[in-house]
Each structure stands twice: as structure tokens, then as C-alpha cells.
Amino acid sequence: MTSATHRYDPASAEERRRAGNGGHADDGERLTRALGVFSIGLGLAQILVPRNVARAIGVDGDANQKTVRAVGFREIATGVGLLTQQRPSRFVWGRVTGDAMDLALLGRAFNSRRNDHGRLAAATAAVAGVTILDIVASRRLIRSGDDVTIGTSTRRQGIRVRKAITIKRTPEEVYRFWRHLENLPRFMAHLEAVRVLDDRRSYWKAHAPLGLTVEWTAEIVEERPNELISWRSVEDSQVPNSGTVRFVRAPGDRGTEVHLDIRYDPPAGAVGAAIAKLFGEEPSQQVDGDLRRLKQVLETGEVVHSDSSIHRGPHPARPPEEVPSQAAHGGSRSFASQRGGF
């Protein structure tokens, strides 16, 4: 996959410019080095004189000494990573994550009357500025081809996730269930609805991070009954995406292997993915969960719930006061009633 997505296109003048000196990639590196030195300097100050730093950003120096020191250690680790690693983009993304944490901490500091709101506002503006620099650096590094992860790859194309699962049902059954596209929201957690428009086209609506929704129209571009379905979003979609699902008979009477390959550009490109990551909606894990739920629906009849899994986020293993609608939904839509879809 690495080689497949890292194809060098000689026809692209843009690529050639980037590959040479003075291109974006080089700018990215210079910016990265500067951010590294900045990280270490800031970190040292935070560790050595935490009270002064706290006062400078407008929060109570004594109460926040520990937090400031902890942030200092993080800054130094990130700085060292930026300057010494061959693949610094991970550390730049680390900085973006750190920026988000800092913004959250600053946001919370506004709640306390003891803090100096004027200085807090200035500090927040400064961190926001640095965040933009960090994002710029990371995007340049990504464009220069620094960052590749197996399974999920972050690239010019956005995000690609490949996952597979084995389901104890025949390829015919699994294919028929999937091809009935209205079934997809039953196991794809982020999908709100899929409506079939005609033989090839369908309308998709999905939850996005931060409570937003996105929608697009997809068309099936290739289809081999009981074997494969390929689709892509039509032009001008909010979230350009494409995917292929293959159904392969598993060896040893174990049913069907479902191989899923999805690519999509989240609303704000790679930044959107990083933000999604912060909120725990990491695409690879999400797709993994989707396939696991598909298996549950096809093998056991419905999505399996525990007393904690019905909640978004951590929850103790004890019965809920009220059953969240998501679970009630899953409970009321039975496998039996959908069997006609098979």
C-alpha cells in the first residue's frame, strides 16, 4: 500500500518543484526545526520558573505550578522529537494535540475569577497562532511524504483505511445484506441514514465530529454479485470518499472474509482527521468497530450491548437510568424483521 499511494507522477510540475530544494517540503523542515527550538525553550521556562510562566499567561502561579511543569516536560519531549526524529511529522501532530490541550486548559482557566482574563486572552491568542503554525508545518511535512502508517494512511489523498473480518455466513448472505444499502447504518456507527436513489446512486448522511453532520451522494462504480461492491462519492461532495468491499469465502467452513478498503477526505483534510483523533473517533478504530458490529448483526441478529458500551465514552458497568436511544434503536430493529433483505 505504501508504494501504491506514494506514486511519483513525473507529469506533475508541482511534484517536481516540491522534490527540489526550496520547495514546500524544505520550508516545512525549517519551520519544524524552529518549532522544535521553540518547544524546548518554552519547556525549560515552564519547568524552571513555572510560577512566572503561570503569571505571565494570567493564571494563579501557586495553584497551577504542577500543571505548568507537566506541560513543560511535554514541550521538551516534543521539541527533542522534532529535532532528532527522521519522521518529525508525528511530533508536529503531537504539538497540534498539545495545542488543543493547552487551549482546553486555558478555556477552563477562564472559569476562575482569580485568573487575569486579559492576560489569559492574550495567551489564548498566542497559542492559537502557534497552533496554526503547527498545522502548517505538519501539512507541509505530510505533503513532502513524511508520514505513512500501515492500515490507515494519512496522505495527500486524505485517509485510507483497510480492515477485514471473518463472518460465519455465506458470501451470498453477507453480500445481500450489504447490497441492501439501507442496512449500513445498523452497523456503521457514524452513519445516520442511507437512502437508495436508484440502482446505482444513494444518498448518505453521517455524523461528523463536534456534533456536525455531513452528507453526500455515492454511486456504485463496480459490482460483482457475491464478490465485490465498489463505490465513490459523486463530484462536489462535501466529503469526497470511495471504497471497495470484497466478499471472499473463508477457508475451513468459517464463512466469509469481508475485506473493506475505504478512502475519504474528512471535512478539513488531515486536520479534520487529527481533530477526530482527539475526540476518539480515530478512523481505523471506527471502521474496525463497524465491521465487528456487522459480524454481530449477521451472526447474532443485532448489535451486542453491554451495560457500559451503550454509552458514548466511559461509563461504569451498571444498568443505565434510561436506555439511550442508540441502544433502544438497535434493540427494536430485529434481524428477523430484516431477513427479507437477505
Add this chain to the structure above:
Amino acid sequence: MRATCWEGKRTVKVETVPDPKILNQRDAIVRITSTAICGSDLHLYNGFVPTMERGDILGHEFMGEVVEVGRAVKNLSVGDRVVVPFPIACGNCTMCQRDLFSLCENSNPNQWLARKLWGHSPAGIYGYSHLTGGYAGGQAEYARVPFADVGPLKVPSGLADEQVLFLSDIFPTGYMGAEMCDIKQGDIIAVWGAGPVGQFAIASAKLLGAERVVAIDRFPYRLRMAKEKAGATDVINYEETSVSEALMELTAGRGPDSCIDAVGMEAHGHHPMYAYDRAKQALMLETDRLLALREAIHACRNGGIVSVIGVYGGFIDKFPMGSVMNRSLTIRTGQCHVQRYLKPLLERIERGEIDPGFVITHRLKLEDAPRGYDMFLHKEDGCEKVVLST
């Protein structure tokens, strides 16, 4: 309802929580009549199992009366008396169909968590951390039982709770430990740990025809129970006797044909390795103490079987792989696939071959669960097994 909740390391409280509800169509709700504290609950109690959350309801050994069933449950009716196996299993997936119920592929909604620690995920388990699903446990007045059409065993009214309660875990677990030893005529089996699971491993080894069964522990009252109730032919108190020397003598230099580890991750001992494991565990350099398992491996005869039913959570250190490899040992292990043993073991109880109630030393009310945990942990008052009733 009232339920026993984990509130942090060595703190459990009986609290009022919402009643369980049907979340899936194959669920049943059971009004619990008897429930027990398991040795593995002590690992949770002591904070050795990651992913516990404050407020988690504990307990995976329970039985009671069905009070509500989901639409897809056809084999149970309200009023049925059932014992509930601790692994939650769907019955449909490849693992369930191969009778490997504690490896059910569908019952753990937190598979990703388990996979991070273990590579792949086992089945969900009641009241046993979020690694195994985040299911509310059965040390409570009521419990939700998923896949009620597969797991629970209907029990005849002629048998008392105390005779059948342990079909939920410790009897089948001990039995599987003995079964994994492939016992042949003349075999000598050594069992590390004479806690409740160890007692059932000893009793099962006898049922399966072992020539001699050796119980190893440090508490005289447990060794006495092993000899008088479970049927151990020999006992070794490792605080008084060298286990390896005693076993060599008992087997005339061969070593036991099979060794069962019914201790798990919190082993004790006087060996210098105990201090080593304890220190590494405290520093989080290893999660599990390996004392009993190391000793079992060393003691086992050439080509023998080491059967591990004591619970391990994470990583171990100084594992004597050289001994295993060079001496052709076989290690067999697993969380018990309880569902496959329910009927055969119920029949043994009905035939009077065994009365599992022999391990019970303390009968408390659910409200006294915190005292039960404390007593069981500190082995106070000869505590072997605590049963809570509602």
C-alpha cells in the same frame, strides 16, 4: 436494586443502582437468589486488573429466577430457575460452534481494548473489568443475562442453590483444569493452590481417575479441606516443606505427570523469587507474579502437561521456557468454556458423585459483601468460599 460496586483498590460498597433492563432481544433478567465471591474477584479487588471503573458492579458467579425475557428468548420462561455461566457467549460464531465459549467472537463490545493488551479479544464476562466487555456483574439483586437462549442452565427444583451455584464458574473451571491433564491410569497430579478452584481441580482429577492427587498450599485449613473433602491423597504445605523435594519423593524421581496451576497472578511464596516478582510488580515492570507456575513447570515430569487455570492478566517475567522446550512439556490453559460442562457436571451432581457445596465456609447477606471480600482476602476465620444471598 442493591449491588456490590467496585469503588477503587480494596474498596467495595453495596449501593443502590438502577434495575437492569433488556438491551438486546436475546437478554433475560434474572432475580438473583445466590451469588459468590470468586478468587479472581480478589484480583479486581486488589487492583491488579486494568480497566476497572469506579461504580462497576462485580460478580460473575450467580444464579436465580428468570423474571423477564427478551423477544428472541424462546427456551426460557419467567419463573425458571437458572445457573448462569460466567463467559457470555453467542452460540453462533465459529468459536462458540467449536465449543470454545470463553472465546466468543461477539460478546465483548470492547474488543479493541482487549486486543491492545492481548492481541485478540476473548468473550465478555460479567463484572470483570471493561477489558471483558464492561458488563454489570451478579453480586446484586438482579442481573441482565445476554444470549439467555444459549448460556443459562435450567436446574431441577430438587437441588438446592448451594449444590448447583458453582456450575457458574469454579466447578467447571477446576474440572477443565483436570480434563486438560489427559489423566491416564496411574497418573499423579499435583495441584498448586487449594482455594475453591484448586479444590474442584483436585476433586475432578479424582473423578477422572488419577492415582494420586497432591494439594499444595500454605494454609492448613485449606489443605485439610483438600484432603478431607476434595479427595487429595497427599498435601504439601510449602511454608514447611520444600515442594520440589516432596514431589520428587512422592513420584520416586519422575515428577507429577501433570501439574495444575490454580493460583494465578498473585502467587505467594518464600522463595527469593517471590521478593523479585513482588518488587517488579510494584514497579509495574511485570503485571503477574509467576511463582506457582514456575514451580509447576520445573516439577512436571518430562513430556508432562502443565494445566493453567489460575488467572493471569498481563505480562510475566523469568518464564522458564527452556524447561518447557527441552523437556517436551505441554502447556494448556484458558478461561473455562463453562457452557460445555454444564449438563455433564449437573448430571454428576444429580448422581451424587460430588456435592460442590463442600467448599462453602461463609454464608452472608448481599449487604455484607464488603466484609466477605475482606475476609476472603485475608483468609480470616478459615475463609474458603463466601456465598451471598439476597
